[in-house]
Amino acid sequence: VGQVVQPAAIARVEPLTSTRAVQGPFDYRLPAGQDGIEVGSLVRVPFGHRSTLGVVVDLADSSELPDERLAEPEAVLDGGLPRDLVALARWMAREYCSTPARALGLMLPSRRVGAKTVLTASITDAGARALAGEGALTPNQRAALDRLASQGPTVAAAIGTPRLRRLEGRGLVRLEHQRQLRRSVHPRVGSAPAQPLSLTREQASALAEILAGLERGGGRFLLHGVTGSGKTEVYLQAVEAVLQAGRQAIVLVPEIGLTPQLVTRFEARLGPLVAVLHSKLSAGERHDEWGRLRRGEARVCVGPRSAVFAPLSDVGLIVVDEEHDSSYKHESDPRYDARTVALERARLLGSAVVCGTATPRPESLATLHRLRLRERVDARPLPAVKVLDMRGAHHPLHPETRLALSDLHRQQGKAIVLLNRRGWSNFLSCRACGQVRMCPNCDVALVLHRSRGFVACHHCGHREAVPEHCPACGSPALARHGAGTERLEHELDQALGGEGFPVFRLDADVAASRVAGTLARFGAAPAGVLVGTQMVAKGHDFPDVTLGVVLDADQTLRFPDFRAEERTFALVTQLAGRAGRGDAGARVLVQTLAPEARCIRRAAAHDVDGFLESELAHRQILSYPPYGSLIRVLFAAADPGAPLELAHDLARRLSLPDATVLGPAPLFRLRGRSRAQIVVKSGQRAPAIAAVGAAVNELAVAASKAKVSVSVDVDPQ
DNA sequence: AGCACGCCGACT
């Protein structure tokens, strides 16, 4: 006896509001015969005294509410989500103590743009006959019809819309609006063979393990390879295998702008199957790329952390390139980590994850299956790294650094100099009264940007004209302290720069539109120096760079943070990887006030394994990740005392047997708002997250009354 | 978050 399949009668909908106070799902009655509503559908529903957008998160046969209290959806809209993203959003809401609506909001494209249409002309049969000689045509009209006959439908504006309208009136031409996809063009950078390269033995064995994982329906891999060991080719061939199997792939990169070579290689190899998402796309381009993925026209999505939400329904593989990069963490609610989300999405779909890097995070080493690429594809050795002790130094450049740079200048070579601090001087102080110029909104000193004539706050963006006198005592004597990339660029240019030896600078002050050009000009120059912040240590290859210099390498170490060592190690190692990818004589100089620091010594010795081993041992003792989870709760308000008060309130509500609560601790003021935080450290991740989430929800009403914003940060960076 | 309801004071 066959069962009669009843169509679902109830849709459970999560309304897309951003507040914690409204959390669904809410039940809506589906009228009999209502087709096309499924999990993931985007619907317009009556909600309270208005109507709102919502996402169907579940279908059910019945509701707990009486029928008369149920409303019906008003409309089903285009642009719904694949089913697995709905499950992922619900997981994210729990995992990051956020709401389903906020998580769903990250996954949907902006609603403010629609499809773009363009007026297109094509020739009619009557038009073809006219062209063959029947009827009078002016020379211009004949040319227009000729063009349509030979090249087919054409954008009307390219020929002249008024002329075509006249021909349309005579029935010789058909004009209609056609959907036009907006796609931005990415600059091609580096060589990009369209055919697969032959693999080294190590690459082949890594690929084989990934493919075996896919075969089993999963696999979580750490592709640990030194710079130049050919990780990208392994990604490409794994993606090709996934496509062959009829599934789709996502490739996450830290920043598209800094990894043009990877994008170029994927586009060269896979052509229009690739959709590239990034922050520089216009809303329209993003909308259309999203649609190409949703409709299955594109089957590989390359993009930054948000690309982990690519609307693909059967993802077989997620690649996370440069997995150590902190930009995978989203720094506003929901504060998700794209690497963690990638693992969860893969778990939901039975797909493989490949995280690639030269400097794995300790937690990745502990939780993923490691595949190693020990050798560079060109078999060149890594450059020699020398640590230079700057204690007691008077000049910002060590004598050995100056010597190396002048040698380089003489030999017309290329160097990269990394200084992780932008601007000219990091602070100004009055020589008479000692007062330091501070940001009015944040508790930090203003940084001098000399060429643009202002002092600026690097936290909130506040800027003001360079003061001529001390605002406190009126003294004209202002001292500039410290040196940033702007000053370094100036000094290197004075010392070495000139015809045939340009000095380039790359940092966050360089307009985004000029980053690619700066990289290209440095790449093309036969000699010169590239000065910059950590941006210069990312993604791009310059095979002819023979000298790398890190200034103030312990700068990242001075942050009171358990990841400080890891960050410093990665920065030095990444820069070392940039130098001498094509030359055996390359070297790297590391200037530091902490030459004995474990992370700097290990990085200089290219000793990744030794560093990771000691780092993991250290973290185990302190129950830091991966041996424990951290949850940070952040409070901020204009009222100076309110955040700390609310933090104490939360701390009192938390009763966690297996956790340590650190704080409440006040934080420095940011954007005019006082802040405070609590950090929960626990070996029991899920219960700790649940307890913090519940306590924050209890507090939500009091917080909004006191105008204090509360934000939960699971796995803070 | 919106949005309406409701209970108070200041205007034509």
Place this chain on the structure above:
DNA sequence: GTCGGCGTGCTC
């Protein structure tokens, strides 16, 4: 008498 201030409460 009505217009409109924003506290309170609800949204299938």
